[in-house]
Amino acid sequence: MVHPKFKTFFVGVSCLGLLLLQGCAIKVNPWERGNLAKQQMAINPAPNTEAWRQHVFTSKEGSQGGYGGAGGGCGCN
Numbered sequence: 001m002v003h004p005k006f007k008t009f010f011v012g013v014s015c016l017g018l019l020l021l022q023g024c025a026i027k028v029n030p031w032e033r034g035n036l037a038k039q040q041m042a043i044n045p046a047p048n049t050e051a052w053r054q055h056v057f058t059s060k061e062g063s064q065g066g067y068g069g070a071g072g073g074c075g076c077n
Contacts, residue, residue: 028036039045 035041044050
C-alpha cells in the first residue's frame, strides 16, 4: 500500500511535469519568424531610450533606493 502523502506528492510532481512540457510543444514556422524578428516585437524596442530613462530615474529617486543607485541630484557623473 502506498502512503497517501507519497501519492499526493507523485500526483503533484506529475502535473507540474506535464505543465512544463507544454512549453516545449510550441513550434514557430519559418514564415512566422519574420514577424517575430521585427523591432516592435522586442521586449525593449528602444534600449537606448530606456537606459537613459533608468539613469534619470535612479538619479532622482536615489534617496529612496530604487534600482541600486545611490545618492541623488541632477544625474551628472
